Amino acid sequence: AQSVSQHNHHVILSEAASLELGCNYSYGGTVNLFWYVQYPGQHLQLLLKYFSGDPLVKGIKGFEAEFIKSKFSFNLRKPSVQWSDTAEYFCAVNARQKVTFGTGTKLQVIP
Amino acid sequence: EPEVTQTPSHQVTQMGQEVILRCVPISNHLYFYWYRQILGQKVEFLVSFYNNEISEKSEIFDDQFSVERPDGSNFTLKIRSTKLEDSAMYFCASSPPPGQKETQYFGPGTRLLVL
Structure with a gap:
């Protein structure tokens, strides 16, 4: 069965600081990888996704993530965060629907 | 842009009652899902549905739960005899057929409170 680990439960940053959120997954086969964001009181929104090709994917609002297959990682990054980025971020793995x-x-x- | 919609947005029920949560997936999607998120916890997969039958379900999805696609547009989750621990946000999602970049698109959720 697949599993996903996010090691940082709570991150506090000042505006303009750089962000990196860790995500590791375990699954032996082909996976699709996602980051979702949930703003306070709102539903899940897709930030970005990786299916194949260039392991560095760019999403909305200046976010990007890098898929490193050898490390089973898909970390989320943003060079300069804004107050409006305050939210909860979920890494997700899609395998076999x-x-x-x-x-x-x-x-x-x-x- | 097409969206997944869910009704009601909030539902309060008494323990032991039955509830039906409704979802309208994106119209050309063929796979449908239910997830739940207990307050303060992560989003958990409940069930996936394709071609009018359950394709996968989690250990959470026991006999208390059932899903149905009663017509061409709605996808419902029925919870029989609700328990206090069923209180959660329930998300519906849908995705296109396989081979079309299988992103799941989530609805806004139904917040269920069992008293």
Whole structure:
């Protein structure tokens, strides 16, 4: 069975700081990888996704993620965060039509 | 842009009652899913549905739960005899046929509170 680990449960950053959220997964076969964001009181929104090809994928709002197959990782990055990035971020793996989510990372950006 | 919609947005029920949560997936999608998120916890997969039958389900999806696609547009989750621990946000999702970049698109969720 697949599993997803997000090691940072709560991250606090000042505006303009750089962000990197870790995500590791375990699954032996082909996977599709995603980052979702959940703003306070809102539903899950897709930030970016990786299916194949260039392991560095760019998403909305200046986010990017890098798939490193050898490390089973798909870390999320943003060079300069804004207060509006305050939200919970979920890494997810889709294998065999089943999405498994990580436990989420709460990001708090201080103005 | 097409969206997954869910009704109701909030549902309060008494323990032991039955609830039906409704979802309208994106119209050309063929795979449908239910997830739940207990407050403060991660999103958990419940069930996937394709071609009018369950294709995969988790250990959470026991006999208390059932899904149905009663017509060409709705996809429902029925919870029989609700328990306090069923209180959660329930998300519906849908995705296109395989081979079309299988992103799952999520609805806004139904917040279920069992008293």
